[in-house]
Amino acid sequence: MPSLALSFDNPSVANPLDLVEQVISANDWAFDRRSDSDMAAEAPGKWCDYGLYFCWSDEISVMHFSCAFELKSPPKRRGALYELLAKANERLWIGHFGMDEDTGMPIYRHSVLLRGTPSASAESIEDLVDIAITECERFFPAFQFTLWGGKSPSDALEAAMLECAGEA
Structure with missing residues (x-):
């Protein structure tokens, strides 16, 4: 079987952090900025502040990114949360939602492969953060309805995804 690893004379990728x-x-x-390989930040949102975490692996030229929000899930509602995560993930083009096992908080995650590029661009970093916060803002009400409102994941998602038209 041929090896998928190709040997090129590539300079290393600049640290995107x-x-x-x-x-x-x-x-x-x-x-x-905790080290050359990881960084944490806090971004304001409409529903809450979001904890952003960036981790760079020079070895495999990948930047991992996560966006967490302070919305802990009671253990008895975690089955419903997993169902909601799966339903929400079907609606995402980029990244995915998961759950922090220790805290039960929903978390958005995405990794960016940078092998063969000199580095990420400012625009790609801005888009990465903007997309994560936008998706967290969009799905926050569904998480809230499921975890604390007692709604089923399907009902919570339907209620949260309603587009309001007009002005009050």
């Missing part, structure tokens, strides 16, 4: 730091700073968001 340097660019992430610039984007986060430009938005005046609090952040903590």
